Amino acid sequence: MAEVKLFRTWSSPFALRIVWALKLKDVPYDTIFEDLANKSSLLLQFNPVHKKVPVLVHNGKSVAESFVILEYIEETWKHNPLLPEDPYDRATARFWAKFGEEKVLLSIWEAFNSEGKEQEECIVKAKENLKYLEEELKGKKFFGGERIGFADIALGWLADYEGVFEEVASMKLIAEDEFPLLSEWKRTFADAPIIKENWPPRDKLVIKFQAIREASLLKKLGN
Amino acid sequence: MAEVKLFRTWSSPFALRIVWALKLKDVPYDTIFEDLANKSSLLLQFNPVHKKVPVLVHNGKSVAESFVILEYIEETWKHNPLLPEDPYDRATARFWAKFGEEKVLLSIWEAFNSEGKEQEECIVKAKENLKYLEEELKGKKFFGGERIGFADIALGWLADYEGVFEEVASMKLIAEDEFPLLSEWKRTFADAPIIKENWPPRDKLVIKFQAIREASLLKKLGN
Structure with missing residues (x-):
């Protein structure tokens, strides 16, 4: 298992942002496909506030909200930056x-x-x-x-x-x-x-x- | 005139965030108090999209949206950080x-x-x-x-x-x-x-x- 896990659905455009960011940075990860009509207990555990995808779990710690996750990815894996320097x-x-x-x-x-x-x-x-x-x-x-x-x-x-x-x-x-x-x-x-x-x-x-x-x-x- | 200008109103809680951040970092700035019922042409020029306060103008370039401004302040003046390192x-x-x-x-x-x-x-x-x-x-x-x-x-x-x-x-x-x-x-x-x-x-x-x-x-x- 990779140390990075992404909880997503097949259709969420917000989760797709995280897919793109991880792949653009070549960060290996495992995908957990959620059915939002029948949420997994893991999703509820990792995103108890919003109970939504995407959720990124890195070394057991979870980050929710796609823009917050993008900033986290940018700061954790600094190569192939998504944001300019200035x-x-x-x-x-x-x-x-x-x-x-x-x-x-x-x-x-x-x-x-x-x-x-x-x-x-x-x-x-x-x-x-x-x-x-x-x-x-x-x-x-x-x-x-x-x-x-x-x-x-x-x-x-x-x-x-x-x-x-x-x-x-x-x-x-x-x-x-x-x-x-x-x-x-x-x-x-x-x-x-x-x-x-x-x-x-x-x-x-x-x-x-x-x-x-x-x-x-x-x-x-x-x- | 300071190189930093803040467009605000006396009552905007969003603009107050920028006041606090600049003062916590001890960044000198000039304040332009706006009347939103009668917006200045400068405000419209510096925030043509939202036409709202707060707007931070630094060396003639404007930044709008309070959270975006906070990140800008944090990255421009790195002392007394608002965000932790991790x-x-x-x-x-x-x-x-x-x-x-x-x-x-x-x-x-x-x-x-x-x-x-x-x-x-x-x-x-x-x-x-x-x-x-x-x-x-x-x-x-x-x-x-x-x-x-x-x-x-x-x-x-x-x-x-x-x-x-x-x-x-x-x-x-x-x-x-x-x-x-x-x-x-x-x-x-x-x-x-x-x-x-x-x-x-x-x-x-x-x-x-x-x-x-x-x-x-x-x-x-x-x-």
Whole structure:
């Protein structure tokens, strides 16, 4: 058994961040696949507060919350750094990671879980947020510059899951002509070594998110 | 003029984190007090994405988002560290900071902005979150151990603003008998040098948060 264990699910985009970070740093680890409808006692023991994945266990000690785990990985295995050296550049990476989580993900999720006029309004908001990312990519291959960094990993779900959200909710958010740089980044990131081989099967993601959207719309009808 | 400038308001608990961090590290800085109802063009220029305080400007470059700023301060001025050395202990501090923001603050804010049966339910949730903090303080003076650290600064609003919330919304969350360690931490933190001299005037906070609560309850009635 490796000294590093990752508790994840097959579909969690948050856990995928940890998969990418560990693989980009070539840290060997064991995977424990969780079923969140039937959580293992180990998961509850290692993440008693949130009871969620991802959880990283290193030498018997657990770390939860994907951004906290990313910082832990960066500080524990310093090679192939995810963050640049300069404090200002590090702050910039953390800023966009946080923005992606609190603004981009949230607004896209609201668009995904709505329909009709409500969805149209959510799409406008989501695009306003995406425009900041488009701007940030000017003159850069990745958010991290020439190579994949902290913000790319944080925003990586955009390169695959976002397309699933578009398909399932019949909406278009990141069109080539409106977001050329972000569209290019999506392709470059999704096809990069290590990233490419770790996406979950797209057909399974579609089924899962179809079920989530249906449940969410039904719940809104009930309100 | 100092090379460091802090954009804040007199009442923002998020900006107060940066005041504490800079003063704990003895970094000289200039303060620009903003009126959020009439934002300065400089604030909009330095934080075009969120248009909020706090913003730290260092040698002309701006950093926004209080946790991102704290990490920047920690990496730029390494003396009097806010984070411990060990990566696992650093992860623990970041975990509780994030938990304080996403769970504790949110649940207390919901209790503050509600009344009657709804408020009672919110108080139960808030206390569930507070119990994790009580547990974490076992055997420790501060969340950071013997001295004020990253998590203490992140949770610092609990030592003063939370009491204002209790008073304004006529509720009790952190009672001495239910949360003895957290109660003791509140006193110790609030009275610590540097922390103590930077609290905003309590009477002004009460007036401000009374207005916020009234507006919030009115809005709910309108829905």
